[in-house]
Amino acid sequence: MxxxxxxxxxxxxxxxxxxxxxxxxxxxxxxxxxxxxxxxxxxxxxxxxxxxxxxxxxxxKVQLTALTPPEFTIPFYGTDSNLVKTMLPYQHLPNALMKNTHGLFNERLSSQDEYTLAAADKINGVAFSEKVIEKGKKIYTAMCQHCHGEKGDGNGPMVTSGAYNGVPNYTEAQRMALSDGQMFYSIYYGKGMMGAHRSLLNKEEIWTVIHYIRSIQYKDYAKTGKIAFTDTTKTK
Ligand code: HEC
Structure with a gap:
């Protein structure tokens, strides 16, 4: 039972x-x-x-739980296609010769002269305004000034402390002749002793800081947004 x-x-x-x-x-x-x-x-x-x-x-929501994303990861910036475009990689690859002039390692290189294409680029989607200059100044102060100096003369604290050298003066004729596209290129991919900034700044921010560099180079740029080539000898 x-x-x-x-x-x-x-x-x-x-x-x-x-x-x-x-x-x-x-x-x-x-x-x-x-x-x-x-x-x-x-x-x-x-x-x-x-x-x-x-x-x-x-x-x-939409918060990063992983601490560091892989290098060159493109952040998710919503569905605004203009904004997303500024987050995508630069379209022009470095020319094969840039290995020597820019010291590029582990880059995808192009047999075409993409540097010339870059030089032809216009300030991309970032129109001049006094606000842009202000924003550019903020980026410059945070990311560039320690090497390039407050006045863009290449005498930032990294240089005056003796830790680092070879930083150019933006107001040298050779640097003033740089096109916006060439500056973009060197900031994006890096040049010589200056590292690539593409993982630190998006395209919009790079063009913005270029506006600010122009305002260091040309006295009236911050007000007019125009490069006055004839002024350069008189302003000194
Ligand atoms: C660690 C120091 C350092 C930092 C930080 C730095 N640069 Fe540079 N930069 C250099 C050096 C060194 C050169 C000269 C490279 C060469 O000609 O070999 C240079 C060159 C340049 C040039 C001239 C490029 C050319 O094609 O001749 C531009 C424009 C420039 N830097 C912009 C910037 C901007 C904008 C930032 C901030 C986002 C920045 N740099 C941050 C060290 C630095």
Missing amino acids: KKSFIKYTGVLLFGLFAFTSCSSDPDSPGLEYMPDMYRSPAIEAYVDYGEVRGRIDENK
């Missing part, structure tokens, strides 16, 4: 287990007896924790 009771409850329990543990949804793991074994409680690098099981937390 007792034995068969155990036998029958055993069969009943097994039956219950067998019939409830599966589900008709082929993607479902069925009943989870130990959810921690199925779902890692650890923070996962590429999971958006702004939405967990249908609950939305605006503060956590």
